[in-house]
Amino acid sequence: MGTSDNYRIVSPELTVKAMRDSGYKNTAYALAELIDNSIDAHATLVEVFVCESPIKVSQRKSHRVDTIAVLDNGDGMDVDTLRRALKYGDGLGDDRKRIGRFGMGLPNATMSQCTKVEVWSWTNGPGNALYTYLDLDEINMGQVDVPAPVHKPGGIPDRWRTLSDGLGEHGTLVVWTNLDRVNWSGAAATLKNTSQLIGRVYRHFINDNTVEIRMAPVREDKVVDGEYRVEPNDPLYLMESTSTPEPFKAKPMFEPFEMGGPEPGVMPFRVKAANGSVHEVRIRASIAKAESRLRDVAGAEWPASATASNDAGKQVWGKHAGLNTGVSLVRRGRELDLDHKWIIGYDPVERWWGIEVDFPPELDEVFGVTNNKQTATTFSSLAHFEWQSEADPTESFSSFQSRLEEIGDPRLPLLELVNYLEFKLLRAMRERLRQQTKGNRSALKRHDDVTSKASDVVKRRRDEGHAGKTDKLDQVASEEEKRQEQVESLTQLHLDIDRAELMVDEALKNDWHVRWVSSPLDTSAFFGLKLMAGMMQVEVNTRHPLHDNLVAVLDEVPENITEADLKRRLEKASATFKLLIYSWARMEDELPDDDAREKLAETRRDWGFKARRFING
Structure with a gap:
């Protein structure tokens, strides 16, 4: 069966136009494709040049990015490899040992940002560089083959020789021009918005000293102030020297x-x-x-x-x-x-x-x-x-x-x-x-009044002859024993040791006898109770829905909350409290006999009496 351009499954010019909308989030992600190729080629230095030229905006002079170049000291490419590198869906084949294996990176990334890319690559000195290119205008006019690489007199242009910090005997230079989809207009803005992403994407390579990535803004063919080596941007914050601000720039956060x-x-x-x-x-x-x-x-x-x-x-x-x-x-x-x-x-x-x-x-x-x-x-x-x-x-x-x-x-x-x-x-x-963050000084201060008020009631009840277990234990325990027992109880609730020690020291200094702690507990109960020498510790179960619907709603109020949001929080807390009381009522209702109901009712009355003492002081 014969073939005809009229029935070609894929139209080259339309395919390339479609590739231009291939979904790169921004210029930084497109540049990352070129850096992938450099690292795959064993480059130890990758230089990113963002070049801007003067333009006139109204009556003032400004600058706009007109060229972006990526130069590396990697292995370089021979004629066949260089030509295939610019072919969609070919590249260097499906090699799982490479970062890039889809054969789409260089042409895909390029056409997402500009309409022309030029590539020089050399294995025996930059003066012997091979050269080829892709131009969208030529593709639209019917070009279907990647131009055969040729040796240009003098190799790579002098401009890039001068700008480079580490031009090697082998390497590759990729230059984007006719930029029409770059996200940022100025060189400094482009590099600023690029470096944090590049530092994160390649953090392991940079941290391991496998590769250095140099960012250089260029104006009038000179690197202007502001060039730098990209630092690792570690989202796990475990690396020691990163882009994280002080005091965590040189130590893990x-x-x-x-x-x-x-x-x-x-x-x-x-x-x-x-x-x-x-x-x-x-x-x-x-x-x-x-x-x-x-x-x-x-x-x-x-x-x-x-x-x-x-x-x-x-x-x-x-x-x-x-x-x-x-x-x-x-x-x-x-x-x-x-x-x-x-x-x-x-x-x-x-x-x-x-x-x-x-x-x-x-x-x-x-x-x-x-x-x-x-x-x-x-x-x-x-x-x-x-x-x-x-x-x-x-x-x-x-x-x-x-x-x-x-x-x-x-x-x-x-x-x-x-x-x-x-x-x-x-x-x-x-x-x-x-x-x-439970137990820091600011959190303790918010609860000082309630803690002091409750502690006063506990002490008065004790002095009136109503001694509890915590009072009896307090009589035989030393200060150090009380401190150690309380610190251990808090660390078992997953508090850091310094937070636990701070909470205990504050309690001993202020003669507090109650403590409120929120923690995930392996129980269906809303709260647990730990009775220690001189300390009645209420442990609220964060896994119980009452915590999120009542305690957190009232206790974790943002500083900048709006009046409407505050009203919604209060309504939610009020509804939750009513449901809590209903749940108690139903518990009494479901008891099997009147004697059991009366015992629970007596407990309810006793709790109400003590609640009055605590609330009224």
Whole structure:
């Protein structure tokens, strides 16, 4: 059967136009594709030049980016490799050992930002560089082949020789011109918005000294003030030298979160690929150190430059953490995406945890990696996935998995991993972080009046001859014994040792005999009670719905809350309190006989009497 251009399945000019809308989030993500190629070519230095030229805006002179170039000292390419590198869907083939394996990166990224790309590559000195290019105008006029690479006299242009800091005997230079889709107009803005992303995407390579990435703004063919080496931007905040602001620039702001794995903060998972082979996925987790969230940690107080607010999220390092929220998805050491779908609304604790899911390229299909390497669609779709919502009423998790296997559901290989992330790891991390700020001086101060009032009632009841267990234990325990017992009780509730010691010291100094602590408890009870020498400790169960619907509604009120939101909170608390009383009433109602009902009613009357004493003082 003959062929005709009229029946060509894919029109080259329309295909390239479609590729221009291939979904790169911004210029930084497109540049990352070129850096992928440099790292795959074993480059130790990658230089990004953003060149601007003068333009006239109204009556003033301004500058706009007109050229972006990426130069590396990698292996360089021969004629065939260079020509294939500019071909859509070819590149260097499906090589799972490379960061880039889809054969789309260079032409795809280029056409998403500009209409012309020029490439020089050399293996024997920049003077012997091969040259080729792609031009959208020529493609629209019918060009279907990548121009054959040629040796241009003199090799790479002098402009780039002068600007480069590490021109090597082998390497590659990619130059974008006719920029029509770049997100930022000035060189400084382009680099500022690029460096944080590039620092995060390649943080492991930079931190391991595998590669240096130089950012250089250029004006009138000269590097202007402001060039720099990209620093790692670690969303887990475990690296020691990063872009994090002081006082955490040269030390970790977070610490590993223990998961019971083979090493602190690491949990391996075995995941099956489409071909049946099994590969390891490593989960790394971290949470903020107390000193990053609390102003008054002994020996690690906040610097004088910190703002007056005690809200760590309003400090420069807290704002930095706020830009790094989500689960970091890493493929072969290179971050694909910081997936924000795993975050729960606007919760202040979300910025204070970090999770990295590191998987090998052999699991690309399982995770759903896109060809522009910006996300993994299958993994992302499983954020907040509750298997029970799709399961039959009597179906167990294992039965649900078996059914998905029968129908070939692509989500199956990741179910155990995401179930662990959502319902075990993240839940534990959030609870630990909420406990972290309990007991700081500002929190204690908010409860001083209630604690003092309740303690006074306890002491009066004792003096009136109504001694409780805590009073009797107090008579035989030393101050140090009381302190040690109380500190241990608080650390068992997952409070940091420094927070626990502060709370106990405050209580002993003020002669307090009551303490209110919120903590996740393994019980259906709303609260637990620990009676110690001189201390009646009420432990409110954060896993009970009464906590979120009553205690937290009244106790965790944002500083900038609106009048309408405050009214809604009060209405919610009032409704919850009424439901609480109704639940007691129903408990009495369901007792099997009148004697049991009378005993509980007597308890209710006695509680009411004591409540009057505590409330009225």
